[in-house]
Amino acid sequence: MGKRSGIAWLAAPEPHDYAAAVSYLALLYEKPAVRAMVQRLRRAPAASFKAKDIFRASGLSLLGISNVHVKKDQAKIARGKRLSPLLLVRDKLHGKVVIADGYHRLCAVYSFDEDSEIPCRIV
Secondary structure: OEEEOOEEEOOOOOHHHHHHHHHHHOOOOOHHHHHHHHHHHHHOOEEEEEHHHHHHHHOOOOOOOOOHHHHHHHHHHHHOOOEOOEEEEEEOOOOEEEEEEOHHHHHHHHHHOOOOEEEEEEO
16 A cells, blocks of 8 residues: 555455454454455445545544553654554444454554554445
């Protein structure tokens, strides 16, 4: 995917990102629905959205820079290490976007540039 706002990104999510998505989504949805969502995420084409828009659509709060996971991702950004794209699920019933994986990365990127385009897979 290259760089956006000076932030390097992997071309595709890493395998462990899908496992993390399953773990989180299993708290919100039944197991068969989670399996279907993650299968669709694996096949979803690359997309990108501004960090600030993902936050607005998710309804989540920005984690502070004191969060250890956000700090780790900020350090990766500073070293030029490539980050994994976010995994997003549209919750049409509630009119929100669920961040299935990548919340800490989103917070770290936002702290650098809220207008940064973040690559993701969305279903």
